[in-house]
Amino acid sequence: MQSTASLTISNLWIERGERDLCQGLSFSVQSGEIVRILGDNGAGKSSLLKTIAGVFSPLEGKISYVGEDVTFDRSLLQKDAIYLGHSVGVKSLLTVVENLRWYCPDVSLGVLHEVLELLEITNHVDVLVKNLSAGQARRVALARLWLSNKTLWLLDEPFASLDVRGVTLLEQRIQQHVLSGGLVVLTTHHDLLTLSSRDVVLLP
Numbered sequence: 001m002q003s004t005a006s007l008t009i010s011n012l013w014i015e016r017g018e019r020d021l022c023q024g025l026s027f028s029v030q031s032g033e034i035v036r037i038l039g040d041n042g043a044g045k046s047s048l049l050k051t052i053a054g055v056f057s058p059l060e061g062k063i064s065y066v067g068e069d070v071t072f073d074r075s076l077l078q079k080d081a082i083y084l085g086h087s088v089g090v091k092s093l094l095t096v097v098e099n100l101r102w103y104c105p106d107v108s109l110g111v112l113h114e115v116l117e118l119l120e121i122t123n124h125v126d127v128l129v130k131n132l133s134a135g136q137a138r139r140v141a142l143a144r145l146w147l148s149n150k151t152l153w154l155l156d157e158p159f160a161s162l163d164v165r166g167v168t169l170l171e172q173r174i175q176q177h178v179l180s181g182g183l184v185v186l187t188t189h190h191d192l193l194t195l196s197s198r199d200v201v202l203l204p
């Protein structure tokens with residue numbers, strides 16, 4: 001993980017279907033900061049995160065990471081970032097432990113079990129993800145996040161399906177991440193309980 005990093009979005013326009021989204025959006029996020037993307041349903045929050053992650057190219061504008069222009073080649077950013085989307089973000093036909101060994105092959109089994117314990121899913125390590133509840137599956141995706149060692153976290157509705165304890169655990173982990181130099185860009189329709197963020201509002 002990088003000790004200092006920055007992401008800058010300048011004059012970004014995204015086209016999806018027939019719609020222009022973001023409409024000249026600019027913001028930046030530095031190590032130690034959380035930026036929360038707000039907006040109505042359909043405003044373009046997921047499209048923005050996917051564009052930063054490199055799933056789509058913007059119509060116009062510039063994306064810079066650690067001072068480098070990565071608009072047309074997001075590989076530098078991708079090496080350093082993890083994107084968790086709306087969907088569960090783990091493989092439904094693998095068990096909990098198989099998923100984490102697949103996504104985090106360099107992590108020892110000991111560390112992996114510590115994280116599963118922290119996320120309170122140790123009773124389900126050998127269960128296929130498709131047989132877990134939505135909240136339990138989300139916790140497996142969070143275990144992947146916990147273990148990733150990436151600097152930039154791009155999180156689309158990460159609190160979805162989590163119970164109160166799950167929300168607390170995730171907020172604590174995000175706080176720990178930014179305190180150790182990480183950057184977080186997230187979307188959520190929920191209020192953040194303990195985290196302070198800078199908000200960027202997308203207009204419909």
Ligand SMILES: Nc1ncnc2c1ncn2[C@@H]1O[C@H](COP(=O)(O)OP(=O)(O)OP(=O)(O)O)[C@@H](O)[C@H]1O
Binds near residue numbers: 018021040044046
């Ligand atoms: N697969 C797609 N193909 C074409 N257009 C799409 C597609 N997905 C989304 N869009 C368009 O992009 C717009 C923004 O969608 P997006 O999912 O980014 O919004 P959002 O702000 O994340 O919404 P929500 O709060 O409902 O999750 C939608 O209104 C839709 O018009």
